[in-house]
Amino acid sequence: xxxxxxxxxxxxxxxxxxxxxxxxxxxxxxxxxxxxxxxxxxxxxxxxxxxxxxxxxxxxxxxxxxxxxxxxxxxxxxxxxxxxxxxxxxxxxxxxxxxxxxxxxxxxxxxxxxxxxxxxxxxxxxxxxxxxxxxxxxxxxxxxxxxxxxxxxxxxxxxxxxxxxxxxxxxxxxxxxxxxxxxxxxxxxxxxxxxxxxxxxxxxxxxxxxxxxxxxxxxxxxxxxxxxxxxxxxxxxxxxxxxxxxxxxxxxxxxxxxxx
Numbered sequence: 284x285x286x287x288x289x290x291x292x293x294x295x296x297x298x299x300x301x302x303x304x305x306x307x308x309x310x311x312x313x314x315x316x317x318x319x320x321x322x323x324x325x326x327x328x329x330x331x332x333x334x335x336x337x338x339x340x341x342x343x344x345x346x347x348x349x350x351x352x353x354x355x356x357x358x359x360x361x362x363x364x365x366x367x368x369x370x371x372x373x374x375x376x377x378x379x380x381x382x383x384x385x386x387x388x389x390x391x392x393x394x395x396x397x398x399x400x401x402x403x404x405x406x407x408x409x410x411x412x413x414x415x416x417x418x419x420x421x422x423x424x425x426x427x428x429x430x431x432x433x434x435x436x437x438x439x440x441x442x443x444x445x446x447x448x449x450x451x452x453x454x455x456x457x458x459x460x461x462x463x464x465x466x467x468x469x470x471x472x473x474x475x476x477x478x479x480x481x482x483x484x485x486x487x488x489x490x491x492x493x494x495x496x497x498x499x500x501x502x503x504x505x506x507x508x509x510x511x512x513x514x515x516x517x518x519x520x521x522x523x524x525x526x527x528x529x530x531x532x533x534x535x536x537x538x539x540x541x542x543x
Contacts, residue, residue: 285375285391287473288321288359289458289509291465293533295325296506297351300494302359304487304514306348309338309361312489318374319344321359322387323352324462329385333374356460360389372409376458377417379405381425382432384461388417391511392454392470416449420459435464435530435537442466443528450526458509465531467509469523474513476520477535479505485515505534 288305290298302321310316316337323330330352334341338361360375375389390413397412404425405418423445424438432438446468449455456473459466467473478485480503482496509531513520523529530537 285360285362285389286511287389287391287456287458287509288357288511288514289460289465289467289531290354290357290506291460291509291531291534292355292504292506294504295353295355296504297353298357298359299348299351300485300487300492301508301510301514302344303348303492304489305359305361305510306338306344307489309341309344311339317362317369318371319359319361320374320376320389321347321357322376322378323354324356324385324387324460325352325354327384327462329378329387329462331376331378331387333371335369335371335374356462356465358387358389358458358460360391368410370409373411373414375413377414379417379421381421381461382428384432384463386421386459386461388420388457388459389413390416391456391472394449394453394455397449397452412453416455416457417459419449420445432461439528439530446528447526456511465507465509466528467523467531468528469525471525472511473509473523474511474520475507475509475523475529475531475536476513476515476518477505477507478518479534484517486517487514488516489514507531507534507536 319338320333394412407414484495
């Protein structure tokens with residue numbers, strides 16, 4: 284299956300360290316060689332990089348590893364194709380506009396026999412089950428709240444309900460963000476770590492790289508890293524309970540449906 288990487292912070296932060304280990308799984312330490320992508324939110328803008336090459340062999344991935352783009356919301360994905368050919372239109376993350384904001388989505392898992400027929404406004408461009416699921420999520424939200432984005436307490440139960448319905452078709456681990464809130468849903472594997480003061484050094488599993496975050500941060504910084512499996516071997520990663528959509532904001536998980 285594919286793998287996911289996300290970052291949510293209270294201040295703009297670069298993801299170079301985590302992406303270094305994550306990209307290695309795209310053809311070096313793991314088998315995810317069928318394309319990759321990453322999205323960075325910057326205000327209302329969103330930088331999106333996609334490539335059909337394996338992340339370990341992609342010049343674009345090399346750029347991302349060495350270019351410290353700072354963002355409060357990042358979603359990345361490395362692909363092992365199951366539905367859809369190896370092609371740019373099938374690379375995650377996918378991006379659409381809703382309520383005057385970009386929404387970005389990446390999925391890990393398989394949804395056999397998932398082919399919704401009520402795709403009224405948002406429609407898939409590629410052939411993946413993942414993009415079909417993303418379109419259904421957004422169509423559902425748009426239908427429930429046609430005028431504008433509601434407060435989180437109103438949006439959350441609708442998102443949780445449609446997520447539960449889609450998850451009945453198979454494995455539906457995903458990351459979703461509009462640059463304001465960051466959502467993570469676990470079907471089987473998804474975990475996170477929150478880095479905050481007092482900061483310490485972290486060592487990657489997939490590369491022999493260590494970073495001392497105390498030298499790169501301020502005491503007020505807080506960063507949540509979300510991944511399919513842990514990226515470091517000296518930090519405590521928290522599994523996300525299966526079936527639950529967790530909302531991250533300002534570098535920490537919120538309670539279900541709380542916040543504005």
